Amino acid sequence: MLTCPLCQGALSAVDNGVACPLGHRFDRARQGYLNLLPVQHKNSRDPGDNAAMVEARRRFLDGGHYAPLAARLAELAAEQAPARWLDIGCGEGYYTAQIAERLPGACGYALDISREAIKRACKRAPQLTWLVASMARVPLSDASCQLLASVFSPLDWQEAKRLLAPGGGLLRMGPSRLHLLELRQKLYDEVRDYDDQKHLELIPEGLRLAHSETLSFKLQLDSSQARADLLAMTPHGWRASAERRAAVIAEPFEVTVAIRYDWIEKLQASQEQE
Ligand SMILES: C[S@@+](CC[C@H](N)C(=O)[O-])C[C@H]1O[C@@H](n2cnc3c(N)ncnc32)[C@H](O)[C@@H]1O
Numbered sequence: 001m002l003t004c005p006l007c008q009g010a011l012s013a014v015d016n017g018v019a020c021p022l023g024h025r026f027d028r029a030r031q032g033y034l035n036l037l038p039v040q041h042k043n044s045r046d047p048g049d050n051a052a053m054v055e056a057r058r059r060f061l062d063g064g065h066y067a068p069l070a071a072r073l074a075e076l077a078a079e080q081a082p083a084r085w086l087d088i089g090c091g092e093g094y095y096t097a098q099i100a101e102r103l104p105g106a107c108g109y110a111l112d113i114s115r116e117a118i119k120r121a122c123k124r125a126p127q128l129t130w131l132v133a134s135m136a137r138v139p140l141s142d143a144s145c146q147l148l149a150s151v152f153s154p155l156d157w158q159e160a161k162r163l164l165a166p167g168g169g170l171l172r173m174g175p176s177r178l179h180l181l182e183l184r185q186k187l188y189d190e191v192r193d194y195d196d197q198k199h200l201e202l203i204p205e206g207l208r209l210a211h212s213e214t215l216s217f218k219l220q221l222d223s224s225q226a227r228a229d230l231l232a233m234t235p236h237g238w239r240a241s242a243e244r245r246a247a248v249i250a251e252p253f254e255v256t257v258a259i260r261y262d263w264i265e266k267l268q269a270s271q272e273q274e
């Protein structure tokens with residue numbers, strides 16, 4: 001199922017790694033993941049989230065603040081009962097590991113372009129295949145996945161379409177309009193309205209939105225560490241002024257968590273002609 005990022009040939013297991021028939025070879029890291037991101041596909045030396053961002057997200061998520069979001073995500077994934085699934089932009093693996101727990105018989109893959117993220121993620125669920133790879137060139141074969149997960153991440157829609165088996169789908173989880181509203185009000189003079197439908201315009205032909213739902217709750221952030229971590233794991237960590245950020249970290253506050261889930265199916269060939 002894994003394909004060579006250089007020539008797209010099939011990769012098979014060799015001593016401590018994988019190799020393709022043309023002899024391109026990729027070693028397994030000490031932690032257990034495979035690095036399938038060739039230097040020539042990197043736009044920077046250390047692409048993706050850096051260690052500080054990954055650590056902040058990890059501490060915050062392990063604090064359980066977003067536990068209901070992960071539980072619903074894993075439940076929606078389990079309903080689909082995929083034989084093979086892939087989490088694209090998995091970060092440090094908090095959500096991935098919970099999906100894996102609900103799909104014990106399935107073959108699970110997860111990728112991120114950040115080595116710092118994957119290094120930590122692979123410890124959460126060693127039974128999965130963890131990859132440092134780019135979502136723009138996913139090293140898996142066409143139509144190989146019944147389920148793709150995309151959680152708070154950017155997405156290459158054409159790659160997602162290529163990877164999906166007909167009848168399979170993409171489970172996308174992202175912010176809805178009121179997500180972290182009180183935090184944004186504290187950080188900015190003018191809070192921009194967030195259009196949580198925008199991604200739907202990007203759905204390519206051959207895929208269609210089959211189900212959407214939202215989940216919201218209030219989160220009480222009493223610990224200054226949790227408030228600092230929440231800032232550091234969102235774009236607000238660098239967008240807002242230092243003064244406003246310090247004020248947010250200084251005092252406990254309650255914030256709205258509001259998330260939407262979309263299930264976007266790949267049509268069967270017969271449905272496409274309808
Ligand atoms: C906001 S984080 C979300 C991580 C995780 N899904 C979560 O919710 O905890 C977005 C992730 O996308 C990754 N990413 C960004 N561009 C990428 C690319 N081109 N290919 C693969 N991953 C990428 C980043 O490294 C980062 O870990």
Ligand SMILES: [Zn+2]
Nearest residue numbers: 004007020024
């Ligand atoms: Zn090759």
